[in-house]
Structures are given as C-alpha cells and as structure tokens.
Amino acid sequence: MLLRTPTDLGSAIRDRRRRLNLDQEDLANQVGVSRKWIIDVEKGKPRAEIGLILRTIEVLGVRLSLDTNEMTPEETATLAVPVADIDRIIERARDKPA
Amino acid sequence: MLLRTPTDLGSAIRDRRRRLNLDQEDLANQVGVSRKWIIDVEKGKPRAEIGLILRTIEVLGVRLSLDTNEMTPEETATLAVPVADIDRIIERARDKPA
DNA sequence: TCAATATGTCACCGTTCGATGACCTACCCA
DNA sequence: TGGGTAGGTCATCGAACGGTGACATATTGA
Known part of the structure; x- marks a missing residue:
C-alpha cells in the first residue's frame, strides 16, 4: 500500500487494527499512547509524532519502506x-x- | 529501504537530499519548513510531525509504502x-x- | 591561506501536542 | 428492556513543537 498523506496512513492503520481484531484501547495500550491518540491518527491527524507512528506500525506487524x-x-x-x-x-x- | 526508527528515516532523508544535490536550505524551502527542522529530522527527531515528513518525502521524489x-x-x-x-x-x- | 558555503547550535515565542478522565452515542444480543 | 462493548468528544494541563534570527563551526575550492 502506498502512503501519500496522513489520511492514507490513518486508513491503513485502522484497517490493519481491525484485521488483527484489536479495539482502539488494545492498540493504544500496546503502543503506549492514549485511545484519543489512536482516534486522531486514524482520522488522519497530520501533526502526529513520527516516533509514535512508527511504534504503532511495528505493533501492527507492518513494514514501512522507502523506495x-x-x-x-x-x-x-x-x-x-x-x-x-x-x-x-x-x-x-x-x-x-x- | 526499510524504516524502523526515526533515525532510519533521518538517514534516508539526508542521503536522498545529498543525492539530489540539495542543501538543507533548498530542501527546507521546497518543503515549506525551517532549516532547523531539516537538521532535527535528519538527526532522527522522534517527535517530528508526520505531515511534514510526508511532504519532505514527496519533495525528495521518494515513495513510502506499507506492507x-x-x-x-x-x-x-x-x-x-x-x-x-x-x-x-x-x-x-x-x-x-x- | 582565505573566503564562501554548508551545517549545527542557541534562546525566545506562540501554538499545539498527547495524557487524562468524564461523558455521550450507537450497536449488539440475551 | 437492559447492560456490555466500541467508538467519539470535551476541557484541562505541562511539555514540546516549529519558526526566527543570530551566532558558531565545519567543509570546500581557489
């Protein structure tokens, strides 16, 4: 999946979370962020911190590559x-x- | 290239910028951020905004994918x-x- | 060597972050 | 009908953001 915007990223995160049968709170706990943060990011928050995003992606078992x-x-x-x-x-x- | 941490990302951005023969100020202007921001991000700043990162990546002509x-x-x-x-x-x- | 260029650091400032905890819908299903 | 679960919103707060401009420190080329 190609990521161009924070919205793309949010959708991808939400899809992946649902695929793993995690609710927002589970994911938040595993990543170490608040549930509100998950909500905002899934909606495409453009000012979310890259570090937390990367941790979320790792928890979701997804790989980010730059080509x-x-x-x-x-x-x-x-x-x-x-x-x-x-x-x-x-x-x-x-x-x-x- | 695989991205796991903000440091990975910073290195990739710096490499790509140099490949394009851009100095930090050129890149900053094209992305619409301060030169200081470029410096911080290239050093692996973990709290940089995802939106600015994505714009930087686009300016550098690089593709971000999630698998x-x-x-x-x-x-x-x-x-x-x-x-x-x-x-x-x-x-x-x-x-x-x- | 010298000067230009590139990169890094600093303090200041207004803005926004992310956490917290409470509350509110919706939905499901027993 | 009621209670459980998932998702979304709000106000508050200390902390960190990113921009600015000036000042250091490489690095480079003539």
Missing part, C-alpha cells in the same frame, strides 16, 4: 539524469501549501 | 490465527520505551 521512484520506466529514465530530475521535483513542489 | 509482514512463511502461518498473532505482538511491544 526511490526508479521503478517505472519513465521514472528510471528521468533519474538517469539527476539534474533533470531535480527540476521536475522542484516544479512539483512549487507552491505547496505552507 | 503486511505476511510474506515470510512463519509470519503467514502466524497470521492465519489472528489471536496467536496478537499475543506475539503484545510480547514484542512489551517494555517499549515510553
């Missing part, structure tokens, strides 16, 4: 010339919400 | 009986640093 986008043919072609890639990245990132 | 650990035989076997899996998860999570 360069060199997999698809187009992306591989682009990355073959790093400078061009930088330009594309800058363009995509321009005018992002602060 | 269940159902790939190896042992894990597949375990997940076939959710209740047993929960016990293993609890045991692994016990006595985690708060």
